Amino acid sequence: MRVLVVEDDPVAADAHALYVSRVPGFAVAGVAHSRAEAGRVLERSGVDLILLDLYLPDGHGLSLVRALRAAGHTTDVFAVTSARDLAVVREGVSLGVVQHVLKPFTFPTLRDRLQRYARFRMTTTSAGAEAGSQAEVDRALATLRAPGRVTLPKGLSAATLESVTSTLRTAPEEGLTASAAAERVGVNRITARRYLEYLVGTGQAERTPQYGQVGRPELYYRWQG
Structure with missing residues (x-):
């Protein structure tokens, strides 16, 4: 169609x-x-x-x-x-x-x-x-x-997913870290990362490591749709 x-x-x-x-x-x-x-x-x-x-x-x-x-x-x-x-x-x-x-x-x-x-x-x-x-x-x-519900993994809510999705879609071109997303949505970093990883797993976001001068790389998430 x-x-x-x-x-x-x-x-x-x-x-x-x-x-x-x-x-x-x-x-x-x-x-x-x-x-x-x-x-x-x-x-x-x-x-x-x-x-x-x-x-x-x-x-x-x-x-x-x-x-x-x-x-x-x-x-x-x-x-x-x-x-x-x-x-x-x-x-x-x-x-x-x-x-x-x-x-x-x-x-x-x-x-x-x-x-x-x-x-x-x-x-x-x-x-x-x-x-x-x-x-x-x-x-x-x-x-x-009567649209069917999209089944989310245990512990994830549709309302929070919509908030994280909206935040990521309007993020700067370089994307957001889990900490930055958490601050914008109003949840803790671990919760934000769970939703971001769900979006990565469903092909709606991508995860890119950015390396600083020392320590482990920081993960940035960008909207893919």
Whole structure:
């Protein structure tokens, strides 16, 4: 499936596009940094899904969805935003937004939702697809609406992982040490290092030793996505 990434922050746009490209069955159809640019991409490219930031420099993301619906386009939309306003969520649902993904998010979070969306599409668009009962309708919707939890190693929490991930994504180019990450997140160094090593193990961060004049090298962690 072809995905259009619409995100005004170039760093986030690149990360989201990379995430999409790493999920089997999905490909990036284009990257747009504004509503107008997204409109131009949609005019010339076939797109199955839009990964849409809601706060764009030339208008709200939902205004793009309204325009698409008014023109008869039925392209599905994942809203990607840091906003927690449930009124916006409700409005998005009324326009056919199929998922709301809160920033910052990790690759496993988006991968899970994309895979569920793919299963939903397969179930509902296959030739002759027809529900034989209310239970089948409920199961189809549950596939889309109830994302499975990403299982974390014992002792790690999703909330702290999101905080460490956000901190690492906005770190300087040279990266952060575990001590620096701990100070920014508000945890101890050992805890920060556990989360950083988890991100290294899942391919979302890299670990690089930097050698000083004496003693053991200091480990720096950089976001990879």
